[in-house]
Amino acid sequence: MFILNAPVEETIEIDNRIYLLKVNALEISSIIKPGQFLNVRVSERVSPLLRRPFSVCDVDGEHLYLMFNIMGEGTNILAHKPKGSEIDILGPLGNGFNLGGDYKTAVIVAGGLGAAPFPYFTRTLTGKKDILSFIGGRSKDDVITYNLKNVKEATEDGSRGFKGNVVQLLEKNIELLKSKKIKIFACGPTPMLRALKSFCIKNEFDCEVSTECAMACGFGICQGCSIESITEQEKYLLVCKDGPVFNIKDVVI
Amino acid sequence: MNIDLSVKIGSLTLRNPIMLASGTVGYGNEISEFTDLNKLGAIVTKSLSLKPRKGNPPQRITETPAGMLNAIGLANVGVEVFLKEKIPFLKKFDVPLVCNIAASTIEEYVECTRTLTREETIKAFEINISCPNVREGGLIFGNDLNAVAKITDKVRSATDKPIIIKLSPNVSYIATFAKAAKENGADAVSAINTLVGTAFNIITRKPKLQNVTGGLSGPAIKPVAIAKVLEISREVDIPIIGIGGIMDWKDVIEFMIAGSSAVQIGTLNFIDPSAPGKIVKDLEGYCEKMSVEKISSLTASYIL
Missing domain, CATH: 2.40.30.10 (Translation factors)
Structure with a gap:
């Protein structure tokens, strides 16, 4: 630090x-x-x-x-x-994404400014894994594809790409996703992450999610950015120190 | 000029008046990466309770003008884990360790103190009777003069080490609480804990904090804190540790002039965890420039 x-x-x-x-x-x-x-x-x-x-x-x-x-x-x-x-x-x-593992294709799922961490992610993984990016927003102005690769877009108002949310777009591409050895990496608004969590559990996809929470210090002393853990009931995890990236199965979203 | 920055809190001598406030330094390990703990007056642990506490559900923090509201709810590892897992790290430092204790009952305060006082690394206790974010042990005790008197008295009988009672500003006359603490054996008081505050999201009409209310800290509360320190200083003969929105050495001097023997840095640790060390250096500069040989001579040096 x-x-x-x-x-x-x-x-x-x-x-x-x-x-x-x-x-x-x-x-x-x-x-x-x-x-x-x-x-x-x-x-x-x-x-x-x-x-x-x-x-x-x-x-x-x-x-x-x-x-x-x-x-x-x-x-x-x-x-x-x-x-x-x-x-x-x-x-x-924080801890960052765990890029290792035996998946072949990294699937980026982002909504709105949730796209922010993925240019660096894409740069780091290029040449090592295949990358597919599913990027959503309310309308075309909210879809951020800056420095991303192999982008499929979704807008809720249909002003760009698929009409619907980004998880519906994943559903639409389920055959493609199932045909590859994938790991999902996601960041975006809470409703998107909730829907994504159900989607990942249903389809048994491994998924890491970058979470957000109001915080003061960013390194564990203010204890402000608590997030409920699935595995450890007796305490909260901290987004800043234990996250911001979690396995989507491990936290309450 | 040889500047003497040391101050006394009862029988406890600090090398300088800069303490780190409870709940803003965890158990010391994170902040030690940014500030040399051995250069500070003392550090105060996150509030400890007998058993671990999970704290309040999120959202626990929100920013307000020149301040922040928190409703952490005394999340802590509990006395047992503290002794086993946190003390070994803290032992490595040559800085007085003050344990802050929060409890739901008088018996719990006593049991925590009795267990912790055996640990020689712990040099003093700060008794948190004023957390605004939990019901029992916080708002209720902090507002109840009899409870403050009784807790102080019982904790006094559980330890020979200095006891500091951390006072709530959410009362009509803080000096009466300081007096009750003194009369029942406290060595010092710290003032102030956070002020109760609330903030709403005007779109959702919901409170920004899940707990609805939180404790306001930061520069926004400094004038309130200075007034409370002065009130105690004028009415009760007890060492005061001033707390509330200190951002730099000038604020420290102001708190000392108003009656503080030492001060605690709180919210600033979140913003600049390297600041406490810098403030110690800056205080020396001030004393040199103003020909203050002993910084302790500033305490209650106000001219009204």
Whole structure:
């Protein structure tokens, strides 16, 4: 874990309201794994007070990329960080995806900004596994396919790709999925993850999911980001330290 | 100039006034990666109860203007696991360890203290009678003068080590609670615990915290905390450990002037876990610049 002031190299609006922040942070970029995250202090002022967690979107040499949309004051400040300014980042945090195993095809399932961790994931797995990406959103503006491969899209309003949600799109492709040795890697809104969990249990697919929760510290001391465990009833797991990636069977979603 | 940063809390001498607040450092291991615990005045453990506690269901945290609400609900490993699994790590440090105890009954406070006092690494106890996020042992005890008196008295008979009573700000006159603590054998009080707060999501109309209410901390509560410390300082002759929204050395000085002998850093540990060590250095700078030879001379040095 490092806390460092990372110089901002660029802030790009890659799509409608979706920003990509590029910072220079070799200490972190050289060790961070897909699915791990950073806790970012957007300003030194007392409001907004807490750091904001962001999964690492991509890594390129000494550069780290964070993907976000403007949700409130913190992300608004972040979107307008001038080139050459610095941001205080803490990381790498959490456990990341377990990329090993004897699967042949990694199936990415993401909804909305849940796509954020997968460019780095895709970069890391390219050449090692086949990749299929199922990306969903409410409408075409919510479908983020930046730096993903072999993308199938779903929108609930039908404005792009399959009309319906991303899990329905998986159902539609069930023959394809069953014909391969797959492992699913997912991130997205809670209703999507719930539906995905049923889908994975029904079809006996192995699935890792990156979860989200309000947190303060990001490294286990505030105990804020509790998540109910299926296996350990007597205590909560922490999204920041025990996750954010869990096997979908192990946690209550 | 040779600066003396040491302060005294009853019979306990701290090398400087910077303590880490309960519930903001776990059991020391995570934060030790960022701040040298051996440079601090003391660390206070997460509240311990006799048996492990799971805490409240999520969502447990939400941010508010210049502050945060938490409703962790005293999640902790329990006394037994603490002694077996956490003490060995804490033993490695040369920093006074204060155990914070939370309980649902007076008997539980006593039993926790009695069990823990045998462990020599533990130098003092902070008795949490003021957690806003659990019913028994929190809101009820913290608001009840008789309960505070009785808990202090019973815990006093269970240990020879210094006892600090952590007071609730959610009362009309905090000084009366400090007085009850003193009269029943407490060596010090810490003030303040968090303020009860609530926040709603205006789209769903549901509270942002599953527990509905939580404890407000952070810079937003600093003026309240300073006022409570001053109130106790003016009315009760007992060492005060000031807590509430400290973000830098200037806040520490302000708390000391208002009556604090030492302070605890809380929410700041979540934002910058390396800050406590930096604050110690900065305090030395202030003392040098202001020709303060002994930092303890600042305590209750207010001019009203």
